[in-house]
Amino acid sequence: MAEFEKANSIGEWFDQRLNVKAFTKVMMTEYWIPKEINFLWAMGALLVMLFKLLIITGIFLLMYYKPDANMAFDSVNYTIMQEVGYGWLFRNIHGVGASVVFLVIYIHMFTAIYYGSYKKGREMIWLSGMLLFVLFSAEGFSGYMLPWGQMSYWAAYVITEIFGGIPFIGGDLVIWIRGNFYVSDATLTRFFMLHVLLIPVVLIGAIAFHFYTLRFPHVNNEEGEFFDYKKESEKYLAGDKANSKVIAFWPDFLSKDFMVIAVFMVFFFYLVFYNNGFAMDPVNFDKADGMKTPAHIYPEWYFLWSYEVLRGFFFEIGGVSGKDLGLMAFGFAQGIFLVLPWLDRSPMVKPANQRPVFKYWFWLLMADLFVLTIFGKLPPTGINAWVGFFASATFLGLFIALPFLTKIEAKMVGGK
Template identity: 40%
Template sequence: MASHSPYEWKNPTVAWIDRRLPIFSMARADLVDYPTPKNLNYWWNFGSLAGIVLVIMIATGIFLAMQYTPHASLAFESVERIMRDVNYGWLMRYLHMNGASMFFIVVYIHIFRGLYYGSYKAPREILWIIGVFILLAMMATGFMGYVLPWGQMSFWGATVITNLFSAFPLVGSDIVTWLWGGFSVDNPTLNRFFALHYLLPFILFGLVFVHLWALHTVKSNNPLGIDVKGPQDTLPFTPYYTAKDMFGLGVFLIFYLFFVFFQPNFFGEPDNFIKANPLVTPAHIVPEWYFLPFYAILRAITFDLFWGLVPAKLLGVLAMFAAVLILALLPWLDRSPVRSARFRPIFKWVFWLFLANCLLLGYVGARPPEGINVYLGQAATAVYFLFFLVVLPLLSFIERPRPLPTSISTAVTPAGVGVSARGVAE
């Protein structure tokens, strides 16, 4: 039996298709008529920007894969051939190479926006956790992609990072051997990483689809962090937020394409323009900039536990993974009844201090692990975990939030009257 669309389509072809496969009705419901809180600001642009960058990365990656040769003897030269001999190969590579940095920039801003406005709180816990899995998939994809040019930093970065798995007792060495495809980083490693780097973006795309599904189920959060009270609090997504997203996209593309055309190697490492040489170790091995905070956490652990039973290397690896996975526990670590930091006077300052601490971790991760950098990294790592495990739970009890508006509509009018945050929670 044909389904009945809630919309009356004037075009007979569209109507015929929609009665049998309601793709046009779904698109209209989710992209046009979707009720969106009327007070969303430009910080809400970064979710859609992340989706656009993902599409750019997949499209340019497919074209690059047509010309790339995943072989240890030919990979570096094939990248040079793409840059010099393939028509617009330089453009595809620079879009892809700088697109990775753009992807992480917009996603990190998206995460910190969610943290500031409490987008991880009920009923959006699953939405937030899916976002954490997206971040993990991005990291895995970015790391494997960084190995493919087969320069010095690619080779030695792969050697150092994959070696970390050897810290796990019993299975660690077997995991490293499987990742390498042998007993050192070589041609089998490159083939594995190329295959996984090509596959993971499509898994990432699936996770993004589920993320959007969850978003449209629980609806968007907003800067006030209060629930929509009725139609007076919302606007249809199109044309209002479509226009806003298009403006944000225009500004973002100016920023993105500036690096593509004028500073294409700004985010790169000079050593990666030298072909991989297993006999020559770079003076300072560093990952891409978007991994630096986690790299600093890894290096901050310089001590053993329980008289050497738990070595520093294992502790560092666990701390590095925990730094990402702890984000998934945010809905339960922060029990404050108020979402938005606008109404949480202590949390607002704590948030900015946490952001500054993350930037400090990134700086330390880029520096050699010596002298004061070691102590800075250890202090910043301690602050990072204290924020989640001590500060947030404590604020849930001691902080007195400011009064919340009664609704989104009243918040933008002079007559808006607030009620107590704790009263709303009750």
Template identity: 60%
Template sequence: MAHFDENAKPFSNKWLDERIGLNTLKRVLNTEYWIPKDINFLWAMGMVLAATFGILVISGIFLLMYYKPDADLAFDSVNYTIMSEVGFGWLWRHVHGVGASIVFLIIYIHMFTGIYYGSYKRGRELIWLSGMGLFVAFSAEAFSGYMLPWGQMSYWAGMVITNLFSGGSLEAYGLVEWIRGDYVPGDAYLTRFFMLHVLLIPLAIIGLIVLHFGTLRLPHVNNQEGAEIDFDEAASLWKAGKRKESKVIPFSPVFLSKDIFVMGVYFILFFYLVFYHFDFAMDPVNFDPANGLKTPAHIYPEWYFLWSYEILRPFSKDVGLIAFGIAQAAFVFLPFIDRSPNVAPAHKRGLFQIWFWVLLIDMIVLTAMGKLPPTDPTFAFIGLVSAILFLCMGPILVVITMFEKKIEKGA
């Protein structure tokens, strides 16, 4: 057995170190977790996401105390009990609603940062894959949460999305009924999505966050130039007090000090939205109670699903479903279809830079068209073209990166 100092005071540094390796933990996770110095505020998005997830959990716990997962009571428990009877219930609801929407903005910024700087390339594939796992889990979490207020949009979005599982011409309505627990979304449907939203998916998210952080530790976070850093050498320079010469900084406190500043700016924006501009995250249609006999004139998902919704929409039933399926999975394969040997920011990678901006703009166009009424032929046509373009972006990437020249990096 290891040696335990009998004079160590309980819970003192030494006492803890002997039992849980406190000093090792601190070193590995904080003071000697080296982060490249050459970074910008986009490198803080991970911690911003973690903080937003924390806010969603805390506000969710408060809402959970008064929410009633029952098709007859859900709407009023949210809109009456929480909004007008519970002290500060309105605050937690608006924080939760705005947080759920804004977390996707940060996820997309985080994702596109990764694509721009090539942070999914050799050595970092698992970071990308676990990140995509988080994206899927957050999407499921957002969808299941959207069902809970049981308004018109909850009901009809639930109807449309679960209908997708009928598989077009496969007509697998049995599967749809199995998912819903009923012929139409009803009480059984609401209670199971409630369970998913408050238990199973959050558990999966927490596990995936741990995995995501874990996959980052050895390859280290990328830097603005994609430079390969000798972390041992840089670390010893830092430890020798040569802070200017060293290419790295410790996670805590130096990197964290920047993270927290960025978080502060983010929270100003976040709470501005919570107090003065929450409407964008809380669709007015959802303030009408669910009514299975009254289909809303326009059914659309929340903004963060619009681009993939628009890939489903312009095609015929089966083609649309297949295209939709491909679009859902496409980003997962990024580390394997980008054949370029370079880890470098897009502006140094020639055609890849064009590819990146086309992808970004195409997804914004898809997002807009996903909400605009498809009955307008112009919108429908733009939607179709951008959906086809999106589907071509994968093969195009394979081709342009195969011919990408290796960038010679100076010492």
């Protein structure tokens, strides 16, 4: 065992045992972040904040929630919402938080796409981020089932049904996932397990991994500039903070994050108290009834774009049924963002608006996702179905065209 001298302070006592001083330097005061950033760089910290709120409120909800098809609805809408002290507040924060977390994820994700933060050494940041997106989607979907309302039930029905489209094993897979031939008590309890145990545990691990992936390539900056971190950090440590291109994670970067979080929380709690209907659909306040299909079935807003891709192909093309085409397009939409770093073949790391070709692609994609989201909620009849079809086809086309477009851009900028 190493020799320990008597500590002169509590700080020293901990330092001897946990190397606190060096650890703080590595993780906080000498963890370097570029200075050329705007408030969009605070979305990561904001997501951590929202995730914490979800976990804390989730723990309180867990104390009263009953994962049983006969009791779930009333345990949420009666016990938690009306009986438990401030149960309504915890549920509103949890419900609105789940919806808003996706808003911030999308802002985070499209900030990365806009500034090219997935390229040239930052591929692992992007991949781990997309893994988090998949995990959050699974967490959101499994959680949506728990109140056991009409929308819970029918969303579960529609989404589990999707797996039936997988060749050969589809039918058996659906039964295996549901634990029954239809969405039932068994389905509820297993999704409860996924929501409160398996997915959160994996999520926490994936978040830690996402942080780790930032360590070596460093966070991107507003101009996509590559510079010598060692030289710039020496400038900072020597006291020339104003001329250094870097800032410290603590307190510089986090002070800005806290400001953004605090301002955002005003907006967030406004939604929690006054405008939570968008996150807690009225239809879900009718108890689940497998014999009664709601007039309109639609997912929460953050899944609308991929839902619209799924149902966008509503007619047979070349002998393949609309349903199968939709499933293939849906699978494509789920996976394609993951390989974005390899689809973008232009070496330019710049904000989209400074890239001659990519800027059109980016804003077209945004517009297309808006159309998909808005029409994803409307009944797919008449003109709506055709808008959905063209928007879905545009989505596929944009990603198929991306390698070619960025190759043209690469030639235009001469490999810079």
